[in-house]
Amino acid sequence: MKTLIKGFTLSFAFICAPLWAEPSAILFKNVNVFDGTHEQLKRNYSVLIEDELITQVSAKNIKVNDSVTVIDGKGKTLMPGLIESHGHLSIIDKLSNLKHHYTWVDIGNRMVPMAESWLMDGFTTVRDMGGPSMGMMRSINSGVILGPRIYPSGALLSQTSGHADIRERSDRHVTLANVHDEHMERLGYVRVADGVDAVLTATRENLRNGATQIKIMAGGGNGSEFDPIDSMQYLPEEIEAAVKAARDWDTYVAAHLFYPAQMHRFIDAGGMSLEHAPAIDKAVMKKIVKKGVFLSMQMNGLSTELRDSPFNPPYAREGIIAIQKDSKNFATLVKKYKPKMVFATDALGDVDTQTKQRRFELFERARVFGNFEALKSATSVGGELMLLTGKRNPYKKGKLGVIEKGAYADLLLVDGNPLKDISVLGGYPKWIEAPAPKPVDTIQVIMKGGVIYKNTL
Ligand SMILES: [Zn+2]
Numbered sequence: 173m174k175t176l177i178k179g180f181t182l183s184f185a186f187i188c189a190p191l192w193a194e195p196s197a198i199l200f201k202n203v204n205v206f207d208g209t210h211e212q213l214k215r216n217y218s219v220l221i222e223d224e225l226i227t228q229v230s231a232k233n234i235k236v237n238d239s240v241t242v243i244d245g246k247g248k249t250l251m252p253g254l255i256e257s258h259g260h261l262s263i264i265d266k267l268s269n270l271k272h273h274y275t276w277v278d279i280g281n282r283m284v285p286m287a288e289s290w291l292m293d294g295f296t297t298v299r300d301m302g303g304p305s306m307g308m309m310r311s312i313n314s315g316v317i318l319g320p321r322i323y324p325s326g327a328l329l330s331q332t333s334g335h336a337d338i339r340e341r342s343d344r345h346v347t348l349a350n351v352h353d354e355h356m357e358r359l360g361y362v363r364v365a366d367g368v369d370a371v372l373t374a375t376r377e378n379l380r381n382g383a384t385q386i387k388i389m390a391g392g393g394n395g396s397e398f399d400p401i402d403s404m405q406y407l408p409e410e411i412e413a414a415v416k417a418a419r420d421w422d423t424y425v426a427a428h429l430f431y432p433a434q435m436h437r438f439i440d441a442g443g444m445s446l447e448h449a450p451a452i453d454k455a456v457m458k459k460i461v462k463k464g465v466f467l468s469m470q471m472n473g474l475s476t477e478l479r480d481s482p483f484n485p486p487y488a489r490e491g492i493i494a495i496q497k498d499s500k501n502f503a504t505l506v507k508k509y510k511p512k513m514v515f516a517t518d519a520l521g522d523v524d525t526q527t528k529q530r531r532f533e534l535f536e537r538a539r540v541f542g543n544f545e546a547l548k549s550a551t552s553v554g555g556e557l558m559l560l561t562g563k564r565n566p567y568k569k570g571k572l573g574v575i576e577k578g579a580y581a582d583l584l585l586v587d588g589n590p591l592k593d594i595s596v597l598g599g600y601p602k603w604i605e606a607p608a609p610k611p612v613d614t615i616q617v618i619m620k621g622g623v624i625y626k627n628t629l
Contacts (some may be wrong), residue, residue, distance in 0.1 A: 197222045198622065199236050203245030205229065206591060210549035211544045213591065219250060221581040224621040229577055240521050243617070244629065249589055251547070253296025253320075253582035253620060254597070255554030256530065258447055258468045258516030261286050262303030262361070265396070265521065267338055268485070271356055279359065282522070283308055287319025289523045291611060293530065296320040296582035296620045297558065297572055299385075301426065301447060301468075301518075302328040303335070304360030306382035313353045313566065318625065319583075321567055322551040323558055325387035325426070326378035327363040328415065329371065330343070332403045335396050335428055336362040336387035368413040371406075375417040384561040386418045387447070390438045390460055391429035394484075394491035399593075400489050402431055408441050415442035422562035426468070430495055432456050433559060439465055444560055448518070450474060450499035458510040466557050467506070468516040471536040472529060474499055477603040503540050514557050515550035518557045524608055532603035538594040539601075585617035585629070
């Protein structure tokens with residue numbers, strides 16, 4: 173039995189019933205099921221939940237005794253909880269602000285409503301792609317705070333001069349100057365490690381702290397001032413070192429990158445998840461399809477709204493325009509080669525900012541690839557990616573992102589059909605200019621691991 177605070181007030185202003193004590197069994201009857209993998213809804217189905225798992229999915233009525241809570245779905249859509257495959261729950265403000273104005277207490281306090289807001293938007297799983305989110309995973313798993321399942325990466329690993337070497341010009345180098353005290357390293361956001369030995373140490377340090385996968389910076393970016401976006405980052409032997417250390421823990425390495433040369437080097441060294449990768453070309457597409465490498469790209473990154481984001485540092489705009497130009501074939505190549513593409517927002521900032529970004533990402537995916545592809549990426553394909561964590565998977569009892577016997581009971585009951593109308597999940601055509609987000613009223617029930625966190629029926 174999870175002990176949770178009764179009447180827990182949600183800072184995201186959701187009207188939520190007090191958290192229910194963990195029920196022994198719940199039956200959803202008369203629901204149309206989107207199972208995460210098939211485009212057709214299964215009409216008038218019944219789904220039985222026992223403890224944390226789905227134990228029956230049936231076209232017939234499931235007979236249950238009086239101890240089972242029965243929810244009549246009245247023809248609404250039952251679907252898997254959404255999976256975000258590239259979040260940053262600890263990056264609750266601009267990195268430059270984090271660096272200068274935040275102590276660990278400031279950050280931890282702001283991460284609590286952040287985790288709630290993801291769960292209360294229907295995201296029952298978040299793969300956190302950089303930052304100190306291991307402690308939050310442990311707090312959520314033990315019922316201390318509300319939030320999604322977390323797959324934390326821990327500190328972003330970067331070479332000196334790489335995308336996570338976020339020092340100012342005036343900051344000394346931790347190793348060269350023998351400083352041993354850099355605020356962002358101390359907080360667990362980044363780790364600068366050069367050479368095979370240091371990369372091994374940094375990878376193993378993250379694993380020891382509870383990372384379920386490793387994230388490295390294998391290319392430059394627009395959000396950092398001193399590393400050109402096209403720069404190759406980490407030598408093949410350094411990437412291989414991280415991959416080998418991760419494999420020894422039965423897990424994998426993901427990499428931030430933008431250009432094909434960076435992707436070839438990373439995949440050839442054993443990397444399994446491309447983060448961003450907008451300028452991917454035909455040759456890389458063929459390679460990732462063959463090797464089963466996942467593609468974790470944000471469609472918001474190709475939007476015109478990004479150029480106007482207040483989050484962009486002044487030096488970023490030109491770079492964003494350039495990378496968007498170099499990425500004009502992205503959607504066409506994805507439609508042709510059908511790689512394993514997951515839903516990924518790369519949302520940064522405070523609660524409202526991240527909420528707007530994920531709702532825009534939902535809309536944009538559905539617009540470009542269709543509702544089914546958008547939903548599949550945010551359910552079954554995301555669930556498949558989480559399985560790459562092997563023995564490090566914190567949630568081993570069942571699959572995520574599907575409605576089938578034996579899967580985790582992470583479910584949404586939605587008033588409407590998201591395969592036809594993405595707005596019933598919050599999808600919204602604007603991002604930066606969107607109004608302050610309100611609860612998505614059409615998501616009426618949110619369940620994670622058999623526990624109901626929202627119920628407005
Ligand atoms: Zn990111």
